Amino acid sequence: MRYILAIDQGTSSSRCVVYDQQANPVAMAQQTFTQHFPYPGWVEHDAEEIWASQSCVFKQVIQNAKLKPEHIAAIGITNQRETTVIWERSTGKPIYNAIGWQDRRTADDCIRLKQAGAEAMVRAKTGLLLDAYFSATKISWLLDHVEGAREQAERGELAFGTIDSWLVWKLTDGELHITDVTNAARTLLFNIDTMQWDDDLLALFNIPASLLPIVKSSSEIYGQTRNQVIGAGIPIAAIAGDQHAGLFGQLCINAGMAKCTYGTGSFLMMNTGSQRVASTNGLLTTVAWQIGDQIHYALEGGVFVGGAVIQWLRDGLQLFEQASDSEQLAGSVADNGGIYFVPALTGLGAPHWDPQARGAIFGITRGTTSAHFTRAALESICFQVDDILQMFSAESGSPITQLRIDGGAAVNNMLAQFQADISAVEVVRPTNLETTALGAAYLAGIAIGLWTIDELNDKWRIDRSFHGAMPSQEVKLLKQHWLKAVTRAKNWAE
Numbered sequence: 054m055r056y057i058l059a060i061d062q063g064t065s066s067s068r069c070v071v072y073d074q075q076a077n078p079v080a081m082a083q084q085t086f087t088q089h090f091p092y093p094g095w096v097e098h099d100a101e102e103i104w105a106s107q108s109c110v111f112k113q114v115i116q117n118a119k120l121k122p123e124h125i126a127a128i129g130i131t132n133q134r135e136t137t138v139i140w141e142r143s144t145g146k147p148i149y150n151a152i153g154w155q156d157r158r159t160a161d162d163c164i165r166l167k168q169a170g171a172e173a174m175v176r177a178k179t180g181l182l183l184d185a186y187f188s189a190t191k192i193s194w195l196l197d198h199v200e201g202a203r204e205q206a207e208r209g210e211l212a213f214g215t216i217d218s219w220l221v222w223k224l225t226d227g228e229l230h231i232t233d234v235t236n237a238a239r240t241l242l243f244n245i246d247t248m249q250w251d252d253d254l255l256a257l258f259n260i261p262a263s264l265l266p267i268v269k270s271s272s273e274i275y276g277q278t279r280n281q282v283i284g285a286g287i288p289i290a291a292i293a294g295d296q297h298a299g300l301f302g303q304l305c306i307n308a309g310m311a312k313c314t315y316g317t318g319s320f321l322m323m324n325t326g327s328q329r330v331a332s333t334n335g336l337l338t339t340v341a342w343q344i345g346d347q348i349h350y351a352l353e354g355g356v357f358v359g360g361a362v363i364q365w366l367r368d369g370l371q372l373f374e375q376a377s378d379s380e381q382l383a384g385s386v387a388d389n390g391g392i393y394f395v396p397a398l399t400g401l402g403a404p405h406w407d408p409q410a411r412g413a414i415f416g417i418t419r420g421t422t423s424a425h426f427t428r429a430a431l432e433s434i435c436f437q438v439d440d441i442l443q444m445f446s447a448e449s450g451s452p453i454t455q456l457r458i459d460g461g462a463a464v465n466n467m468l469a470q471f472q473a474d475i476s477a478v479e480v481v482r483p484t485n486l487e488t489t490a491l492g493a494a495y496l497a498g499i500a501i502g503l504w505t506i507d508e509l510n511d512k513w514r515i516d517r518s519f520h521g522a523m524p525s526q527e528v529k530l531l532k533q534h535w536l537k538a539v540t541r542a543k544n545w546a547e
C-alpha cells in the first residue's frame with residue numbers, strides 16, 4: 054500500500070491528512086495557531102509557529118495512521134495564499150511576522166498606485182487587481198519598515214515566500230526555495246501569459262528579483278524532505294494554493310465547472326480551461342493549475358469574511374459556544390426578521406473591491422434577537438457568494454447551473470439550501486468535504502504515477518444535492534435589501 058500525505062496549511066490552523074492509494078482518507082491531525090491583530094486592519098501570523106504546528110501534526114497524523122515516514126510515497130502541499138513571509142537565507146529566521154492575506158495595512162499604497170495609473174498594466178499582466186490582498190505591497194512594506202531589510206534584500210541575503218515556499222524551505226532544511234504557478238500568480242509579480250516573474254512589476258513595487266523563489270508546476274517531484282524531525286527522503290510532489298487545490302479536489306476539471314469553499318472566507322472558482330478570460334466585472338483571472346505542460350486558467354471571486362462572521366458572533370459577541378450551534382439558533386426563527394448583515398470586517402472583496410467598507414447590521418428593531426443576528430450572518434455568506442456567481446454567469450455568457458461546495462460551513466444544511474434558493478443553482482456537497490487537502494493529494498499522486506485524472510473522476514461521490522425552492526419574488530426582494538445594505542456599508546472608513 055502506498056500513501057499520500059497532504060499538508061493543508063490554512064489561515065487559522067495547520068492540518069495533515071493521509072490518503073491510501075484509493076484516495077480514501079485514513080487519518081487526520083489538526084492544530085490551531087495564534088492570530089495576531091496588532092492594529093485595526095492588520096493581520097499577522099508567527100511563521101515559526103506555523104511551522105511548529107505543521108510539523109507537529111505531520112508527526113501526529115503518521116502516528117494516527119499507524120505508519121512510518123517511509124510508508125509515505127509523496128507529500129502534496131496546499132496553503133493559504135498571498136500571506137507573505139521574508140526570512141534570512143543564512144539562518145532561516147523570519148525578519149518579521151508573516152503578513153496575512155486579510156491584512157489591509159497597504160490599502161493606501163494600492164490607492165496611490167491606482168491614482169498613478171498602474172492598475173491597467175497590473176491587470177493585463179497578472180489578471181489581478183491592485184489590492185492589499187495580494188503579496189507585492191506586503192513585501193514592499195516589510196522591506197521599507199523592518200530595519201535593514203531593504204539593504205539585506207539588495208545583497209541577496211533574504212528570501213520571500215508565500216506559505217508554501219516557507220514550508221518547503223523548512224521541509225528541505227533550506228535546500229529548496231520554490232513555489233508553484235498558482236501561488237506565484239497571487240503575488241502581483243507573476244505574468245500569467247509568459248509564466249515568469251515580470252521585470253516591469255518588480256520595478257513597480259521596488260522588489261529585488263533575488264528575493265523570489267523558483268516557479269514550478271503544480272504536480273511534479275521537486276525534491277525530498279531533509280528535515281530529521283519529520284523524516285528525510287519523502288518526495289515533495291505537489292504544491293497548489295488552497296482554492297486551486299479545492300477546485301482540483303472537487304474535480305472541476307472541465308471549463309464551466311465551479312466550486313465554492315466556505316472557510317474563513319468564501320472563495321469561488323470557475324475553470325475556464327486553456328483560455329484566459331479577462332473579467333470586466335471585478336473578478337480575478339488566475340492560473341487554476343499546471344500539470345506537465347498543460348495550464349488551466351480560472352475566474353475567481355473572493356469573499357473576505359465568510360465563516361469568520363460566525364466565529365465573530367461566537368467569540369466577539371458570544372452568542373453561542375460552538376460554531377456548529379449557529380445552524381440551530383438561526384433555524385429557531387422563521388426568517389431574518391428584516392435584518393441584513395454586511396460582514397465587511399476587513400473590507401469587501403469581489404465584485405465590490407472596497408477596502409474602506411466596514412461591517413454593518415441594518416434593520417434592527419425591538420423584536421430583533423440573537424437568532425435573527427445569526428440567521429442574517431449565515432445569509433450574508435450566501436448573498437456574497439451569489440454576487441460572484443452572477444458575475445461568473447455574466448463573464449462566461451451562460452448561467453452557472455451547478456456549484457460544488459466544500460469547507461467547514463458546507464455541513465450547514467440551512468446555508469446550503471439558502472444558497473440554492475437565492476442563486477437558482479444545484480448546490481452539490483460531496484462525501485469528502487476536505488477537498489483542499491484532497492486536491493493536494495490528487496496532484497501529488499498524479500506526479501508519482503499513482504493515478505490518472507480519469508481514475509480520480511470515477512472516485513468523486515455526492516453526499517447531498519440542494520435545489521432552489523424559494524419563490525422568485527421572495528428571492529428578488531431579499532436581494533434588493535441585501536444590495537441596499539451593501540451600498541450603505543461601502544466607503545465607511547474614508
